[in-house]
Amino acid sequence: MLTIYGVYRSRASRNYWMARELGIAFKSVPVIQARRVADPLAADAPINTKSPAFLAVNPMGLIPAIDDDGVVLTESLANNLYLARKYGGPLAPADIREEGLMGNWTMWAATEVEPHAVQIVLTYDYGNEETDEGKATIARCAKALGKVFARMETHLDGRDYLVGDRFTVADLNLAEVFRYTMSQKQLFARYPRVAAWLARCHDRSAFKAMMDVRLAEAE
Incomplete structure (x- = not known):
């Protein structure tokens, strides 16, 4: 299954829109920007771009990232090009x-x-x-x-x-x-x-x- 890391109020919106256009199932992990968290490394802090769990996905600490059955990509626009190419349909290139x-x-x-x-x-x-x-x-x-x-x-x-x-x-x-x-x-x-x-x-x-x-x- 496709996993999208990032809150909707970020460039992750691009990947969420794309997944909906393609009609594919996806899991959302609402990683928030660290600048929006008082103490991003606190034990009770929401998962954010400085959280070790997210840095294991994208060491650059930026959202969005996607994990599509083990294929991890971290550039929002490139993520969409990949999804179009993989899942096909009218949004994808014909040639x-x-x-x-x-x-x-x-x-x-x-x-x-x-x-x-x-x-x-x-x-x-x-x-x-x-x-x-x-x-x-x-x-x-x-x-x-x-x-x-x-x-x-x-x-x-x-x-x-x-x-x-x-x-x-x-x-x-x-x-x-x-x-x-x-x-x-x-x-x-x-x-x-x-x-x-x-x-x-x-x-x-x-x-x-x-x-x-x-x-x-x-x-």
């Missing part, structure tokens, strides 16, 4: 060409989108969005993301999805990264195809089910 494209879009999201998007999210998470430094960070990252949005807007001309004219793991992976940019409404207003694509991804029942659990978790 080597699609596999290359899905991998390319996923790596692009990790290198060109997420670094800027995460800085924006963290600025809001720490309540710094109204400070001078916070405003400068958001402005700088939003400017960098303009190029990203423009590329997506062009690619989505005449397409509903990224690869193969259907929802695939590439869309899921990118949608989870683009979700971090949702505070930047001016970007979505400038690039309506990107906005429509993300809305289509978020309208899926598996995404909604994942988000219901995520929103029910303690902040």
